[in-house]
Amino acid sequence: MAKAAQPIMIDGVPLKERLAQAERRKKYIAFGMVLPLLIFVIVTFAIPIASMLFRSVDNPRMTELAPNLVQALNEWDGAELPSEEVFEVAFIDLTAAKEAGTLGRIATHLNYSLSGGRSLILKTKRKFKKIKSPPYREAMIKADKRWGDINTWGVLKKVSDRYTTRYFLNAVDRDFDNDGNIVEKPEEKQIYVTLFLRTLWISLLVTLLTLLIGYPIAYLISTQPPRIGNLLIIMVLLPFWTSLLVRTTSWIVLLQTQGVLNDIMVWLGIISEQGRLQMIFNLQGTLIAMTQILLPFMVLPMYSVMKTIPLYELRASQSLGANPFITFWRIFWPRSIPGIGAGGLLVFVLSVGYYITPALVGGSKGQMISNQIAFHMKSSLNWGLAAAMGSILLIAVLILYWLYDKVVGIDKMKLG
Amino acid sequence: MSTSISDAYVSFQEVQKSYDGENLVVKDLNLGVERGEFMTMLGPSGSGKTTCLMMLAGFETATSGEIMLDGTGINNVPPWKRDIGIVFQNYALFPHMTVRENLAYPLEVRKVPKNEITDRVEKALGMVQLSGFAGRRPGQLSGGQQQRVAVARALVFEPKLVLMDEPLGALDKQLREQMQYEIKHIHENLGVTVVYVTHDQSEALTMSNRVCVFDDGVVQQVAPPDVLYEQPQNAFVAQFIGENNTFLGTVRESQADRCVVELGTGEVLKALTVNVDGVGSQTTLSLRPERVTINPEAGSCDNQVQGDVKELIYLGDHIRARLELCGNDQFIVKVPNAANHSHLREGESVSVGWLSEDCRALDAPN
Ligand SMILES: Nc1ncnc2c1ncn2[C@@H]1O[C@H](COP(=O)(O)OP(=O)(O)OP(=O)(O)O)[C@@H](O)[C@H]1O
Numbered sequence: 001m002a003k004a005a006q007p008i009m010i011d012g013v014p015l016k017e018r019l020a021q022a023e024r025r026k027k028y029i030a031f032g033m034v035l036p037l038l039i040f041v042i043v044t045f046a047i048p049i050a051s052m053l054f055r056s057v058d059n060p061r062m063t064e065l066a067p068n069l070v071q072a073l074n075e076w077d078g079a080e081l082p083s084e085e086v087f088e089v090a091f092i093d094l095t096a097a098k099e100a101g102t103l104g105r106i107a108t109h110l111n112y113s114l115s116g117g118r119s120l121i122l123k124t125k126r127k128f129k130k131i132k133s134p135p136y137r138e139a140m141i142k143a144d145k146r147w148g149d150i151n152t153w154g155v156l157k158k159v160s161d162r163y164t165t166r167y168f169l170n171a172v173d174r175d176f177d178n179d180g181n182i183v184e185k186p187e188e189k190q191i192y193v194t195l196f197l198r199t200l201w202i203s204l205l206v207t208l209l210t211l212l213i214g215y216p217i218a219y220l221i222s223t224q225p226p227r228i229g230n231l232l233i234i235m236v237l238l239p240f241w242t243s244l245l246v247r248t249t250s251w252i253v254l255l256q257t258q259g260v261l262n263d264i265m266v267w268l269g270i271i272s273e274q275g276r277l278q279m280i281f282n283l284q285g286t287l288i289a290m291t292q293i294l295l296p297f298m299v300l301p302m303y304s305v306m307k308t309i310p311l312y313e314l315r316a317s318q319s320l321g322a323n324p325f326i327t328f329w330r331i332f333w334p335r336s337i338p339g340i341g342a343g344g345l346l347v348f349v350l351s352v353g354y355y356i357t358p359a360l361v362g363g364s365k366g367q368m369i370s371n372q373i374a375f376h377m378k379s380s381l382n383w384g385l386a387a388a389m390g391s392i393l394l395i396a397v398l399i400l401y402w403l404y405d406k407v408v409g410i411d412k413m414k415l416g
Numbered sequence: 417m418s419t420s421i422s423d424a425y426v427s428f429q430e431v432q433k434s435y436d437g438e439n440l441v442v443k444d445l446n447l448g449v450e451r452g453e454f455m456t457m458l459g460p461s462g463s464g465k466t467t468c469l470m471m472l473a474g475f476e477t478a479t480s481g482e483i484m485l486d487g488t489g490i491n492n493v494p495p496w497k498r499d500i501g502i503v504f505q506n507y508a509l510f511p512h513m514t515v516r517e518n519l520a521y522p523l524e525v526r527k528v529p530k531n532e533i534t535d536r537v538e539k540a541l542g543m544v545q546l547s548g549f550a551g552r553r554p555g556q557l558s559g560g561q562q563q564r565v566a567v568a569r570a571l572v573f574e575p576k577l578v579l580m581d582e583p584l585g586a587l588d589k590q591l592r593e594q595m596q597y598e599i600k601h602i603h604e605n606l607g608v609t610v611v612y613v614t615h616d617q618s619e620a621l622t623m624s625n626r627v628c629v630f631d632d633g634v635v636q637q638v639a640p641p642d643v644l645y646e647q648p649q650n651a652f653v654a655q656f657i658g659e660n661n662t663f664l665g666t667v668r669e670s671q672a673d674r675c676v677v678e679l680g681t682g683e684v685l686k687a688l689t690v691n692v693d694g695v696g697s698q699t700t701l702s703l704r705p706e707r708v709t710i711n712p713e714a715g716s717c718d719n720q721v722q723g724d725v726k727e728l729i730y731l732g733d734h735i736r737a738r739l740e741l742c743g744n745d746q747f748i749v750k751v752p753n754a755a756n757h758s759h760l761r762e763g764e765s766v767s768v769g770w771l772s773e774d775c776r777a778l779d780a781p782n
């Protein structure tokens with residue numbers, strides 16, 4: 001059979017081409033419509049996250065301050081003490097740094113990883129005048145005998161790496177020792193792991209509490225006729241109309257030792273004047289305030305799922321002989337699980353990164369990792385560490401999504 | 417009549433229902449359903465059929481009156497203790513359970529032993545020809561298959577009574593007819609009592625032992641399908657079941673079971689007295705289109721008038737003719753497409769006749 005001729009349009013353009021043209025136009029228009037959003041998402045979401053991830057391993061200090069030395073150390077194999085050339089480069093770079101006034105920063109940087117690193121640099125600096133000509137190797141070792149220790153060079157090589165895992169190690173209370181092994185920090189300096197664990201623990205508790213309180217609310221609202229249901233939903237949303245700060249500080253007013261609740265209990269004689277309860281500025285305060293603030297995020301997804309469970313299915317169950325309790329347990333509950341999953345995940349993820357509330361009402365025992373991140377961002381200016389902690393949180397949340405997908409299935413999640 | 421209702425297997429006695437405290441949705445319902453009977457409630461939308469069914473199932477409470485099942489009042493029995501199977505219009509299968517789990521559910525909540533559950537579920541699935549589908553979820557079944565699962569589930573626990581609320585409403589015509597027969601056969605084989613709700617009159621006539629015609633919360637007539645069609649007791653039933661020609665008129669004479677009615681246009685017709693108040697009262701005459709003869713032999717019909725043919729529609733086995741006569745321009749006649757049928761032409765004037773016993777004098781519209 002002969003191959004059918006290509007259909008040609010009246011104006012002589014093949015049909016296929018014309019169709020492709022028309023489709024392409026549509027695609028351009030569609031793309032043009034999402035473009036602003038795409039740019040917005042890239043600029044405000046993708047780039048910051050990428051930058052954070054990068055910053056958590058980025059280590060530009062030495063490359064900036066002593067570029068030649070970094071180069072020489074890169075080539076050095078680390079097997080035995082560096083050669084005269086490396087010593088010469090080191091001397092030249094350090095002298096240049098001294099001239100430029102950046103030697104102090106190198107000293108500080110080295111000191112992060114090598115105890116006594118600062119004094120080594122500064123001591124060498126004082127003796128620079130004596131070192132005039134080669135061989136620099138002997139001269140430097142003479143200036144400070146630690147230059148003759150291969151370990152010193154090992155650490156120097158390590159801190160000169162363009163990329164570092166140090167921030168991540170620090171974020172989990174670990175560090176390199178002088179031999180380059182990963183070791184735990186001294187007991188009194190271990191704070192972050194506890195904080196991470198506490199953050200997860202608080203998030204878990206808040207998720208459970210909001211679930212416990214939110215489930216009956218969502219159930220109630222979803223079984224009301226629409227008019228009453230809408231009113232109740234508005235009441236659930238009402239807190240959103242108030243500033244987060246106001247809501248958090250009102251908890252302080254309520255719960256502090258001289259606060260309303262304590263006053264009432266003293267007045268009722270439940271507790272004595274001396275026995276006023278410490279209900280805020282501790283873990284408990286964080287839990288109470290966060291549970292209240294995050295409750296709507298639990299109720300709404302659950303409500304929207306429960307609303308889709310039809311009344312006639314529950315009636316069918318009853319007509320088949322199941323009393324209301326069995327009906328709830330075997331029909332309503334399993335059907336509401338996607339809502340629990342969605343709400344739980346939402347609340348958990350929001351809690352993990354919660355900041356203002358623990359900062360205000362958490363005291364020292366109710367602080368979360370995000371408070372430390374903020375501290376390193378704003379006060380200690382150790383952005384690398386802050387970025388590493390942020391990245392760990394991000395990874396934890398991603399693992400959680402992955403687990404959720406494995407166990408429940410992300411496609412079962414319904415937000416409305 | 418009231419004694420027979422209270423003796424019935426299922427009975428509504430002077431039941432009234434109001435949702436809002438202002439309007440009665442069901443007004444004084446008295447109805448008895450015999451054991452093993454297939455009773456259909458038929459009525460237009462909003463007439464209160466679902467409400468009655470829900471009262472029977474226990475999901476709505478009767479505002480007043482008594483509902484009895486198998487000799488005991490069930491007004492205060494909660495739905496899960498009534499032992500009534502229900503097939504809902506949208507099936508109400510549990511989407512998170514397989515077909516097998518759906519069927520096992522009523523048995524499990526009754527604590528039937530495991531192996532017996534397996535047997536009974538298999539049997540029920542066999543009954544609706546779905547043995548191979550036990551492992552599927554309802555979402556993986558076609559509408560008709562879901563329908564059968566719903567029927568099987570409502571029967572598997574051998575309930576005292578099965579209620580079906582427009583169970584075939586969501587199916588297409590062909591499947592609906594097939595399911596009508598299947599449900600009818602299941603009913604015949606099991607001998608279970610069924611109360612069925614529909615607003616499709618042909619469905620009601622096909623399936624039921626008796627049909628209860630409902631309108632506006634009031635029972636209009638309860639009768640077997642043939643009686644309902646051939647001997648409607650009032651104008652609503654005559655109008656609602658099948659096709660119907662009507663004339664309004666005044667009763668002029670009445671003797672034995674016949675009466676003479678004068679129409680508004682002056683014609684005088686003879687009719688069977690069914691539901692009229694006596695001489696001088698208003699009446700609706702009801703006449704089935706297939707009982708009308710075109711060009712009758714002289715003397716064979718005691719009613720004979722002239723009519724103008726307005727429209728002819730060819731329908732294969734018969735021809736539908738719309739005539740104007742006695743002031744009614746919607747008068748329908750079904751002319752059988754038989755060997756010697758009369759050939760009509762639009763615009764011609766023909767003689768039309770019928771027997772007075774086929775023309776029923778019913779109540780007047782109020
Ligand atoms: N829950 C309710 N609250 C208030 N009024 C209701 C309720 N359910 C039904 N009604 C009213 O009661 C009347 C009868 O309703 P019902 O559902 O029994 O009708 P139906 O005969 O089943 O109609 P359909 O054939 O359309 O299903 C209607 O006027 C309806 O508006």
Ligand SMILES: [Mg+2]
Nearest residue numbers: 465466467581
């Ligand atoms: Mg209905």
